[in-house]
Amino acid sequence: MRPILVIAERKLTAPGRLNPASLEAIAAAQELGRHLQAPVQAVLLEAEAAGGLAAELAQYQLEAVLHARHAALAAYSPDVWTAALVQIVTAAQPSLVLLPHTYQVRDFAPQLATRMGAGLISDVIGLSAAQGEPRFLRPMFQGKFAAEVGFAARQEGAPGFATLQIGAFRADAAARGASPAPIRDLAVTPPASRLQAGEVFQEAKQAVDLTQAPVIVSVGRGIKEPKNLDLMRELAAALGAELAASRPICDAGWLPMDRQIGSSGQTVAPKLYLAVGISGAIQHLVGMKGSRTIVAINKDPEAPIFEVADYGIVGDLFAVVPALIEALRAAS
Amino acid sequence: MKILVCLKQVPAKDAPLKLNQAATWIREDVSFETNEPDAFALEAALRLKEAHGGEVVALTLGPARAAQVLREALAKGADRAIHLDAGEAAAGAPPLDAFAIAEAVSRAIAGESYDLILTGLQSDDAGYGQTGVILAELLGAPHATIIMQVEPAGERRIKVKRELESGNFQFVEMPTPAVLTIQSGINKLRYATLMGIKQAKNKPLARMTLEEIGASAGLNRQLVHRLFVPSKSKGTTLISGSAKEQAAALVAHLRNDAHVI
Ligand SMILES: Cc1cc2nc3c(=O)[nH]c(=O)nc-3n(C[C@H](O)[C@H](O)[C@H](O)COP(=O)(O)OP(=O)(O)OC[C@H]3O[C@@H](n4cnc5c(N)ncnc54)[C@H](O)[C@@H]3O)c2cc1C
Ligand SMILES: Nc1ncnc2c1ncn2[C@@H]1O[C@H](COP(=O)(O)O)[C@@H](O)[C@H]1O
Numbered sequence: 001m002r003p004i005l006v007i008a009e010r011k012l013t014a015p016g017r018l019n020p021a022s023l024e025a026i027a028a029a030q031e032l033g034r035h036l037q038a039p040v041q042a043v044l045l046e047a048e049a050a051g052g053l054a055a056e057l058a059q060y061q062l063e064a065v066l067h068a069r070h071a072a073l074a075a076y077s078p079d080v081w082t083a084a085l086v087q088i089v090t091a092a093q094p095s096l097v098l099l100p101h102t103y104q105v106r107d108f109a110p111q112l113a114t115r116m117g118a119g120l121i122s123d124v125i126g127l128s129a130a131q132g133e134p135r136f137l138r139p140m141f142q143g144k145f146a147a148e149v150g151f152a153a154r155q156e157g158a159p160g161f162a163t164l165q166i167g168a169f170r171a172d173a174a175a176r177g178a179s180p181a182p183i184r185d186l187a188v189t190p191p192a193s194r195l196q197a198g199e200v201f202q203e204a205k206q207a208v209d210l211t212q213a214p215v216i217v218s219v220g221r222g223i224k225e226p227k228n229l230d231l232m233r234e235l236a237a238a239l240g241a242e243l244a245a246s247r248p249i250c251d252a253g254w255l256p257m258d259r260q261i262g263s264s265g266q267t268v269a270p271k272l273y274l275a276v277g278i279s280g281a282i283q284h285l286v287g288m289k290g291s292r293t294i295v296a297i298n299k300d301p302e303a304p305i306f307e308v309a310d311y312g313i314v315g316d317l318f319a320v321v322p323a324l325i326e327a328l329r330a331a332s
Numbered sequence: 333m334k335i336l337v338c339l340k341q342v343p344a345k346d347a348p349l350k351l352n353q354a355a356t357w358i359r360e361d362v363s364f365e366t367n368e369p370d371a372f373a374l375e376a377a378l379r380l381k382e383a384h385g386g387e388v389v390a391l392t393l394g395p396a397r398a399a400q401v402l403r404e405a406l407a408k409g410a411d412r413a414i415h416l417d418a419g420e421a422a423a424g425a426p427p428l429d430a431f432a433i434a435e436a437v438s439r440a441i442a443g444e445s446y447d448l449i450l451t452g453l454q455s456d457d458a459g460y461g462q463t464g465v466i467l468a469e470l471l472g473a474p475h476a477t478i479i480m481q482v483e484p485a486g487e488r489r490i491k492v493k494r495e496l497e498s499g500n501f502q503f504v505e506m507p508t509p510a511v512l513t514i515q516s517g518i519n520k521l522r523y524a525t526l527m528g529i530k531q532a533k534n535k536p537l538a539r540m541t542l543e544e545i546g547a548s549a550g551l552n553r554q555l556v557h558r559l560f561v562p563s564k565s566k567g568t569t570l571i572s573g574s575a576k577e578q579a580a581a582l583v584a585h586l587r588n589d590a591h592v593i
Binding site: 012013078079102103106107108109110111113114115118119120121122123135138139140141142143144145146147148149150151152194195196197198199200201202203206215221239247248250251252263264265267271272292293295300302304306307308309310311312313314315316319320322323324326327328331 | 430431477478495553554556565566570583
């Protein structure tokens with residue numbers, strides 16, 4: 001049986017550690033492997049002298065860990081990753097290659113799949129199988145719909161590629177093996193990269209730390225104009241809350257970047273998170289869905305934010321927010 | 333620099349979307365607009381041209397209505413435009429996937445040499461997040477994704493700033509021709525001026541059909557079997573009534589049930 005291959009990823013800022021999204025991908029591959037009766041193998045790309053991570057991966061229930069080491073694999077480049085993985089995938093002959101939908105994977109996976117004459121199904125949130133073929137669930141139209149997707153007729157022997165949305169599968173569901181999986185060293189000969197990458201860096205230090213705020217009022221594009229921030233500040237004050245926002249609000253400069261919640265902003269888990277005029281795109285949800293109580297105010301009953309909300313008010317925020325400020329003041 | 337910008341027309345942000353009869357795509361009787369990051373890609377191209385000279389060409393693949401994004405691009409300052417007309421039959425039919433779109437674009441621009449090709453990082457409808465990278469691979473050009481800054485770095489080279497996860501960034505240099513996928517918020521968008529709208533009418537807008545360039549949905553590497561409204565997994569308490577009643581009920585819930593205020 002051809003294996004399902006998982007491409008593991010090292011942590012961006014701590015390359016000696018695994019990106020936990022890799023474990024989510026292993027859990028997903030194991031689940032699909034049970035449906036398709038296919039073994040699971042994991043791939044790890046590392047610099048020459050590196051070690052330890054392969055043994056960590058081998059703790060999981062895998063048929064093998066495919067370990068490629070080369071000086072060129074010390075730091076990420078799409079050219080190098082694609083060339084090395086073409087060699088590995090060609091040798092391993094998988095039916096399916098699963099990758100976590102990280103920034104790095106977004107950068108090279110479409111290149112890899114295309115070079116292998118294969119299709120890539122991105123941002124997958126659920127897996128199943130129909131007649132021995134994998135089926136994938138992925139969001140479309142900004143999460144307003146889900147789509148059941150499969151590969152079009154494939155060339156004999158060509159694998160399918162799929163990336164898994166971060167958080168869609170549970171890392172702690174990755175099964176460990178009774179004994180360590182065998183580690184197979186693979187020789188790869190990647191070309192020189194056409195790209196020269198600098199160091200990874202952060203912009204100026206964050207001035208506000210929203211992770212400590214017990215209550216957050218977060219505002220989105222539904223507030224329409226920057227002058228309406230005053231109303232939102234009033235609401236925040238009435239709740240004793242910090243003000244935060246979705247990305248477009250910070251992109252537009254209405255609030256500073258360090259008040260942005262989401263995958264490219266801060267991740268928070270306050271006891272109360274009030275989302276006002278925020279649609280609930282996945283990149284926003286990953287930054288706040290761990291909050292204890294979530295309230296959403298949105299005029300669109302289909303807005304994905306309601307899927308994570310404990311309390312939902314479908315209505316015009318310009319009517320609801322003033323009423324809420326009044327009710328809060330009356331109650332205190 | 334000769335720059336190509338790929339712009340996709342997608343349903344407007346607040347359009348009430350409904351599934352088509354076969355539940356494979358949406359009903360198209362809604363309003364459409366330019367995919368948001370694509371507008372930022374166009375702006376980045378126009379700024380590069382203004383600072384360093386060159387030409388900006390806007391391209392879209394879609395039915396007749398999609399030409400609107402090209403007219404807007406021309407009005408904002410693009411020099412000319414290319415419409416890959418997918419025909420009216422395309423509306424509602426299984427649309428082209430990221431591979432088929434990139435393939436079609438690569439065919440349409442064969443024979444032209446662009447220094448830079450800009451796409452958005454992701455489309456708001458299909459959301460593949462792949463078209464630009466596939467196009468780079470088909471053209472044999474280097475690429476970089478989720479770009480927050482672009483500047484020339486000497487003869488036939490560019491330097492870009494990539495956004496990485498959790499607030500990290502990285503500068504990357506590469507030779508041109510190159511393909512970049514642009515992130516929303518990289519710059520401030522301009523509005524088309526009255527003058528621009530007038531001038532746009534005299535700018536070249538070339539039209540090619542997919543048949544003419546040998547492209548089709550037959551190249552798709554993935555198939556949408558069905559679309560559906562995701563089931564709500566969390567038991568959300570929806571609060572109805574007038575704004576005043578909703579506010580009062582919410583405060584009561586937060587105080588008495590959730591104990592958070
Ligand atoms: C790589 C990447 C990283 C990203 N990182 C982040 C991130 O860190 N954080 C983030 O937030 N986003 C991020 N995004 C962007 C994200 O995909 C969405 O585009 C963004 O979150 C949308 O913001 P929004 O909800 O404010 O706007 P919209 O999606 O435009 O939603 C506005 C909402 O307001 C509602 N509304 C409008 N008027 C009213 C009214 N009068 N009353 C009530 N409701 C109203 C509408 O129904 C709508 O649901 C990222 C995207 C990418 C591709
Ligand atoms: N039909 C299209 N016409 C023009 N550009 C497109 C089209 N589809 C995708 N693109 C470009 O590719 C980017 C990524 O789209 P996607 O791969 O669908 O997420 C978009 O932001 C556009 O710049």
